Amino acid sequence: MEGGGRGDGGARDEFFSEAQELVDGLGRDLLMLDEALKRGQSNAELINDVFRGVHTLKGLSGLFGATRMAGLSHQLEDVLDDLRLGRIEMTTKVLDLLFQAVSLYAQILSAEKGESAEPVHDVEQLLLALGQASGKRAGGSASTVAQYDLDPSLLGVLTEYEEHRLRTNLQDGLALYRIRVRFSLMTIDTALDELKVSAKPHGEIITYLPTGAGADTDAIELEILMASRAPLSLLRGAIRGPNVVIEEVQRRSGAGATPPHIPPPTPPPDPFSPLTSVRAPLGLDGASLPSHDSSARGRSPLPTPLFQPAPVASMPHAASAPARGPGPGEVSLRSVSQTVRVDIRKLDRLMTIVGELAIVKTAMARLSERARSRATGPKELAIELGRLNRTLDRHLAQMQSGILEVRMVPLGQAFDKLARVVRQISREHGKDVNLVVTGAETEIDKLIVEELSDPLMHMIRNAIDHGIESGDERMRVGKPPVGTIALNAFQKGNHVVIEVEDDGAGMDPKAIIATAVRKGVLSSYEANDMTPREVLALVFMPGFTTKEVATDLSGRGVGLDVVKTNMGKLGGVVDITSEVGIGTKMTITLPITLAIINVLLVEIGKHLFAVPLASVEEAIALDPAQVRTVESREVLSVRGVSLPLCRLDRLFALERTAPMPSKAFVVIAQVAQRRLGFVVDELIGQSDIVIKPLGKSLKSVRGFAGATELGDQRVALVLDVAVLIEEVLTPGEARYLVQAEGGRA
Amino acid sequence: MRRVLIVEDSVSTRAFVRAVLEDSQFASGLGGCDVVEASCGFDAMRLLPRGPYDLIVTDINMTDINGLELVRFIRKSAHHAETPLVVISTLRAEHDADRALALGANVYLPKPFTPEQLRETVAKLLEGRPVRAQSDGER
Numbered sequence: 087m088e089g090g091g092r093g094d095g096g097a098r099d100e101f102f103s104e105a106q107e108l109v110d111g112l113g114r115d116l117l118m119l120d121e122a123l124k125r126g127q128s129n130a131e132l133i134n135d136v137f138r139g140v141h142t143l144k145g146l147s148g149l150f151g152a153t154r155m156a157g158l159s160h161q162l163e164d165v166l167d168d169l170r171l172g173r174i175e176m177t178t179k180v181l182d183l184l185f186q187a188v189s190l191y192a193q194i195l196s197a198e199k200g201e202s203a204e205p206v207h208d209v210e211q212l213l214l215a216l217g218q219a220s221g222k223r224a225g226g227s228a229s230t231v232a233q234y235d236l237d238p239s240l241l242g243v244l245t246e247y248e249e250h251r252l253r254t255n256l257q258d259g260l261a262l263y264r265i266r267v268r269f270s271l272m273t274i275d276t277a278l279d280e281l282k283v284s285a286k287p288h289g290e291i292i293t294y295l296p297t298g299a300g301a302d303t304d305a306i307e308l309e310i311l312m313a314s315r316a317p318l319s320l321l322r323g324a325i326r327g328p329n330v331v332i333e334e335v336q337r338r339s340g341a342g343a344t345p346p347h348i349p350p351p352t353p354p355p356d357p358f359s360p361l362t363s364v365r366a367p368l369g370l371d372g373a374s375l376p377s378h379d380s381s382a383r384g385r386s387p388l389p390t391p392l393f394q395p396a397p398v399a400s401m402p403h404a405a406s407a408p409a410r411g412p413g414p415g416e417v418s419l420r421s422v423s424q425t426v427r428v429d430i431r432k433l434d435r436l437m438t439i440v441g442e443l444a445i446v447k448t449a450m451a452r453l454s455e456r457a458r459s460r461a462t463g464p465k466e467l468a469i470e471l472g473r474l475n476r477t478l479d480r481h482l483a484q485m486q487s488g489i490l491e492v493r494m495v496p497l498g499q500a501f502d503k504l505a506r507v508v509r510q511i512s513r514e515h516g517k518d519v520n521l522v523v524t525g526a527e528t529e530i531d532k533l534i535v536e537e538l539s540d541p542l543m544h545m546i547r548n549a550i551d552h553g554i555e556s557g558d559e560r561m562r563v564g565k566p567p568v569g570t571i572a573l574n575a576f577q578k579g580n581h582v583v584i585e586v587e588d589d590g591a592g593m594d595p596k597a598i599i600a601t602a603v604r605k606g607v608l609s610s611y612e613a614n615d616m617t618p619r620e621v622l623a624l625v626f627m628p629g630f631t632t633k634e635v636a637t638d639l640s641g642r643g644v645g646l647d648v649v650k651t652n653m654g655k656l657g658g659v660v661d662i663t664s665e666v667g668i669g670t671k672m673t674i675t676l677p678i679t680l681a682i683i684n685v686l687l688v689e690i691g692k693h694l695f696a697v698p699l700a701s702v703e704e705a706i707a708l709d710p711a712q713v714r715t716v717e718s719r720e721v722l723s724v725r726g727v728s729l730p731l732c733r734l735d736r737l738f739a740l741e742r743t744a745p746m747p748s749k750a751f752v753v754i755a756q757v758a759q760r761r762l763g764f765v766v767d768e769l770i771g772q773s774d775i776v777i778k779p780l781g782k783s784l785k786s787v788r789g790f791a792g793a794t795e796l797g798d799q800r801v802a803l804v805l806d807v808a809v810l811i812e813e814v815l816t817p818g819e820a821r822y823l824v825q826a827e828g829g830r831a
Numbered sequence: 832m833r834r835v836l837i838v839e840d841s842v843s844t845r846a847f848v849r850a851v852l853e854d855s856q857f858a859s860g861l862g863g864c865d866v867v868e869a870s871c872g873f874d875a876m877r878l879l880p881r882g883p884y885d886l887i888v889t890d891i892n893m894t895d896i897n898g899l900e901l902v903r904f905i906r907k908s909a910h911h912a913e914t915p916l917v918v919i920s921t922l923r924a925e926h927d928a929d930r931a932l933a934l935g936a937n938v939y940l941p942k943p944f945t946p947e948q949l950r951e952t953v954a955k956l957l958e959g960r961p962v963r964a965q966s967d968g969e970r
Contacts, residue, residue, distance in 0.1 A: 096846060096850070097843060097846035097847045097849075097850045100842055100843035100846045101843040101846075101847075103843075104841060104842050104843045105843075138892060138894075141892055141921060142840070142841050142844075142892075144921060144942075144943075145841065145844060145921055145942040145943060146841060146843055146844060147943075148942055148943020148944075149843075149844060149847050149942070149943045149944070150843070150847070156943065163921075242899075242903075242930055242933060242934060243897075243899040243900045243903050243930070243934065244899070244930075245891065245892065245897050245899060245927045245930075246926045246927055248897070271873070271876060271877050272877070274873050275873060278873075278895065293897070293900070294895050294896050294900070295900055296872070296876065296896055296900055296901075296904045306873075306876060
């Protein structure tokens with residue numbers, strides 16, 4: 087921050103959240119450009135959007151002293167300016183550079199926040215490649231430009247880009263229309279949006295010129311310049327409105343154009359001229375373009391020859407640079423923004439609830455006054471208090487769900503970035519992969535979305551690297567040459583389920599076992615007893631990889647075990663199914679929010695524990711007669727199905743002040759497909775709690791998700807059910823898994 | 832009290848300008864400074880009749896109505912024909928900046944600018960000008 091003073095904290099936060107939004111937007115626009123390019127189209131509007139995004143980023147990074155970002159934006163802006171002004175052509179290689187820039191932006195932003203090191207080398211590499219890209223200026227011919235000169239007073243308010251679009255469109259033989267509209271200032275945004283929607287299918291809007299008498303009225307008159315191939319009658323039918331007048335701007339020269347019977351409007355050469363010159367028809371009467379003397383600054387004047395289809399600037403070096411660019415394994419997709427954009431209506435609802443709470447407070451005050459003056463008997467008082475308590479309860483519940491709602495963001499935020507990753511990895515790997523996304527609108531806690539991006543990226547990388555076969559191989563086995571990765575999200579009760587499914591080669595259990603045994607993850611003796619599911623789960627073990635030669639993509643020392651650990655931290659689990667030759671599906675199951683959870687409070691030897699209700703299936707009375715011991719492990723038969731038991735007092739070595747009560751209970755917990763019964767002394771009841779971390783000194787203790795304070799100043803430890811199940815049901819003992827549950831996914 | 836209208840589609844740039852101009856030390860030299868934010872050309876056109884403003888700062892590269900069109904519109908309006916007008920845009924937009932100056936903008940301040948550059952520009956433009964804007968009371 088260059089001397090902005092201490093009062094800039096707020097502005098700097100705005101900077102991070104706006105920059106993050108811009109970078110995310112760039113990624114989305116580039117994907118759309120990529121789609122268009124695949125269909126052999128170019129999209130001037132999108133390119134301009136990307137330019138504007140980078141342009142804004144550059145301005146911002148300059149203001150806030152983010153120099154590396156400013157440098158990157160500067161070069162990028164050059165390339166994009168050339169692209170949008172038609173000096174270079176959009177190609178896959180140029181797009182590669184742009185995609186790379188987006189991931190570098192993310193790294194730079196997190197470096198600016200001090201969360202990681204600056205990718206100095208990568209930025210330099212990309213700058214070099216960008217320099218080469220924009221250095222190649224395609225030449226063109228100016229021969230036809232003169233015919234299209236426009237009224238100087240019009241040109242006086244066009245930006246360079248608008249002028250370029252106008253010329254390009256005229257050059258392409260489109261007709262120019264002037265749409266004159268009158269809108270109320272208050273409604274102009276929506277009214278104009280409607281007009282844009284009806285105009286868009288028929289051509290391109292070049293600019294909007296506000297006309298009219300000035301700033302003193304409530305209405306505004308606009309002249310909209312639009313280029314279109316459609317005839318006037320069609321446009322008049324398509325763009326309707328009470329105050330809409332459309333006319334064609336006459337063209338003087340050029341084959342097939344209307345004869346120049348319009349008197350030259352004699353436009354005053356001075357751009358300060360009054361409005362009348364613009365109201366006059368935009369006659370293309372040969373009045374020459376006002377020459378803006380920018381040559382003094384060393385730039386050529388505008389009517390540079392840009393309009394001939396520019397020969398594609400080949401970029402021999404640009405192509406090699408991205409391949410050596412930042413390995414996707416090192417790039418985090420996490421956003422640096424801690425901001426959640428909130429629909430104002432959600433806040434309004436919260437405000438209403440606060441109002442209701444204030445009413446409750448007043449009623450309480452009145453009641454306490456009456457109690458003090460003994461105007462009310464204790465019985466009435468109790469009834470009143472009970473009523474108030476219920477009201478308070480209801481409003482607090484509303485408040486809680488309202489605030490949770492504010493924390494919720496669509497998963498699409500993470501998915502957008504993944505689409506970029508798929509493109510990048512599949513290109514680097516020479517595999518054609520199609521990403522199909524469903525359920526992007528599924529909402530989940532903002533914090534979880536942030537933590538999800540990287541694990542999902544790794545799973546997708548794994549799918550492309552190990553799952554999807556090469557095009558040739560796919561053809562050989564009769565699959566379509568383009569592989570498919572499906573990213574599905576949906577809500578299931580209090581959980582969000584995300585599936586990453588590929589139609590690749592699948593995983594061979596024999597190969598997995600062989601690798602696991604060789605790597606010492608497993609003894610061959612243990613391997614004999616394993617179910618297919620358990621075998622597949624081995625890929626989540628630390629240090630496991632089946633490919634003999636670690637490829638550039640997955641061989642970065644980050645395995646699926648990290649994915650599993652990270653999901654575990656969020657209270658989620660990863661499950662895997664695979665069929666050789668058909669494909670692999672990994673499923674993440676996550677709680678919707680981390681903030682407040684519903685728990686079952688239980689007591690063991692006077693100690694309180696909380697079991698997240700999301701993983702509790704049921705709680706039953708323990709019938710000692712149904713407990714058997716199999717290979718030194720207690721197993722309970724519940725309705726004919728075996729359930730492994732875990733005595734928490736033994737596991738945690740709890741001291742018992744009183745003997746084990748004669749009547750105990752079993753809390754049956756299930757995470758993914760694995761079940762475990764916790765034996766407890768007493769069931770206390772359900773409660774909504776806020777989890778607090780255990781603090782540094784206890785961080786390494788496994789099996790607890792945190793602690794919570796209860797209303798009566800007692801503290802309960804919150805069990806980390808996923809970890810406990812994992813610990814207790816180690817692979818050798820996992821045979822107690824309930825097979826009958828297999829079809830429930 | 833001086834009132835400044837900033838027209839700019841980037842929220843953090845607006846926040847930056849506000850922070851710089853409303854900085855107590857600088858603002859007290861102006862007898863107070865109140866920055867009014869407009870996020871697009873239409874927004875500006877809605878806010879202009881609620882003036883007067885002592886100074887207007889506008890970006891050029893905005894959607895719908897660009898800054899050049901806004902400059903022309905402002906200069907046409909009876910109330911703001913003389914109001915000091917600063918155009919902020921990136922260095923490479925000198926072509927557009929030229930046009931803005933031709934349309935009647937007073938100063939072109941290339942982005943990025945330092946807080947000092949902005950304060951200097953604003954102070955110079957307001958120097959010797961009578962205080963036009965009323966305090967917040969009026970709309």
